[in-house]
Amino acid sequence: MFADVVERAGYGQLITPLLEDLGVFTRIGDATDVVTKEMYDFVDKGERHIALRPEMTASVCRAFAEHRPTTPWKVFYSGSNFRYEKPQRGRYRQFDQVGVEVLGADDPNLDVEIVALAWEFYARLGLQQVSLIVNSLGEPDDRNRYVDALREHFTECGDALSEQSRATLERNPLRVLDSKREIDQPFIADAPQISEFYSEGAAEHFAAVLAGLEALEIPFVIEPKLVRGLDYYRRTIFEFQGGTLDSAQNALGGGGRYDGLVEALGGPPTPGVGFALGLERTLLACDDEGVFAAEPVALDAFVVDVTGGLQAAAITAELRAAGLAADRGYDNRSMKAQMKLANRSGAAVALIVGDDELANGTVIVKPMHGGEQVVVPRSEISAHLTTHSDQN
Numbered sequence: 176m177f178a179d180v181v182e183r184a185g186y187g188q189l190i191t192p193l194l195e196d197l198g199v200f201t202r203i204g205d206a207t208d209v210v211t212k213e214m215y216d217f218v219d220k221g222e223r224h225i226a227l228r229p230e231m232t233a234s235v236c237r238a239f240a241e242h243r244p245t246t247p248w249k250v251f252y253s254g255s256n257f258r259y260e261k262p263q264r265g266r267y268r269q270f271d272q273v274g275v276e277v278l279g280a281d282d283p284n285l286d287v288e289i290v291a292l293a294w295e296f297y298a299r300l301g302l303q304q305v306s307l308i309v310n311s312l313g314e315p316d317d318r319n320r321y322v323d324a325l326r327e328h329f330t331e332c333g334d335a336l337s338e339q340s341r342a343t344l345e346r347n348p349l350r351v352l353d354s355k356r357e358i359d360q361p362f363i364a365d366a367p368q369i370s371e372f373y374s375e376g377a378a379e380h381f382a383a384v385l386a387g388l389e390a391l392e393i394p395f396v397i398e399p400k401l402v403r404g405l406d407y408y409r410r411t412i413f414e415f416q417g418g419t420l421d422s423a424q425n426a427l428g429g430g431g432r433y434d435g436l437v438e439a440l441g442g443p444p445t446p447g448v449g450f451a452l453g454l455e456r457t458l459l460a461c462d463d464e465g466v467f468a469a470e471p472v473a474l475d476a477f478v479v480d481v482t483g484g485l486q487a488a489a490i491t492a493e494l495r496a497a498g499l500a501a502d503r504g505y506d507n508r509s510m511k512a513q514m515k516l517a518n519r520s521g522a523a524v525a526l527i528v529g530d531d532e533l534a535n536g537t538v539i540v541k542p543m544h545g546g547e548q549v550v551v552p553r554s555e556i557s558a559h560l561t562t563h564s565d566q567n
């Protein structure tokens with residue numbers, strides 16, 4: 176479904192490798208948790224320092240730097256990532272993401288376009304309790320001045336700040352704003368706001384993004400303390416939060432605008448914007464909200480063969496080849512046990528083959544949801560079911 180949403184907007188699929196040179200990720204930024212604490216990296220037999228990918232944006236930028244496609248380059252991806260984390264509900268060491276990246280265009284309409292695509296994805300899943308929070312980190316200069324101001328502010332708080340936040344302050348003052356610790360909250364509330372540092376260009380870009388979201392009637396909340404984990408973000412950043420999830424793991428997905436990454440990976444200076452959505456958390460939200468993206472496969476038939484199983488093997492193969500969904504009982508179990516399985520399978524009909532049917536060359540077709548059973552010649556069973564399932 177995700178591919179359907181984004182392909183209609185001109186995004187092509189990019190499959191990036193599970194393994195990359197470690198350097199591809201360390202260039203994301205040395206001060207991010209993803210790089211410092213969460214990477215699965217190792218030295219291979221050729222003494223190369225390799226990492227299992229913790230995210231896919233860096234690989235997309237690496238591919239862009241290597242192949243130089245025409246711009247704007249609009250791609251989407253889907254696949255597993257790996258992060259060394261303490262596993263808990265909504266946080267795993269292997270998890271799946273879908274996402275998009277657009278490289279080579281600075282237009283605020285693209286920021287709006289990608290947010291709208293993620294919004295449509297959640298809406299098509301049937302999720303109703305998703306909220307969108309947005310912020311702008313300004314231009315790199317604005318952000319640097321802001322980081323200096325934050326460093327000064329939090330340094331003045333001294334030992335009153337939690338020990339963890341003091342350690343974070345050393346590495347990345349922005350991330351102190353992420354602290355959920357009670358003791359840090361008054362200092363975070365008092366901290367300078369990024370909007371005080373916006374240059375004219377950054378303020379205009381952000382205003383255009385907000386106007387674009389309003390025009391599409393996508394509801395959002397501006398959250399000045401949203402910083403997101405990765406160092407390379409500039410200007411627009413955003414996050415989708417699931418209303419039913421615990422607050423520590425409620426980010427369903429997020430993204431933003433970045434630059435410098437393609438350049439760091441050997442390409443020309445190139446603006447980029449993208450997002451990644453976590454699938455496990457999305458599924459948790461679907462569970463919580465009682466919506467399921469995928470209908471269970473509806474079986475057309477369940478074959479109950481009490482003559483040894485050869486008939487079941489032949490009939491299921493024939494039905495599947497005819498485009499029908501068919502399953503069967505195994506281990507030559509009793510009629511009663513196999514009928515129970517047929518019932519549980521949700522199949523439209525049970526096809527029963529006993530000794531008499533085997534001898535006569537027939538099959539009993541028993542509707543599982545009401546209706547009379549009929550006896551059909553074995554040779555006509557696919558044709559009978561095809562007509563029958565067409566009628567449904």
Ligand code: AMP
Nearest residue numbers: 265266267270426427428429451453456
């Ligand atoms: P990030 O790449 O950190 O911006 O993460 C984007 C999304 O991926 C998050 O909002 C989560 O939904 C998901 N995600 C990130 N890390 C994990 C993890 N360890 N386990 C499960 N989902 C994750």
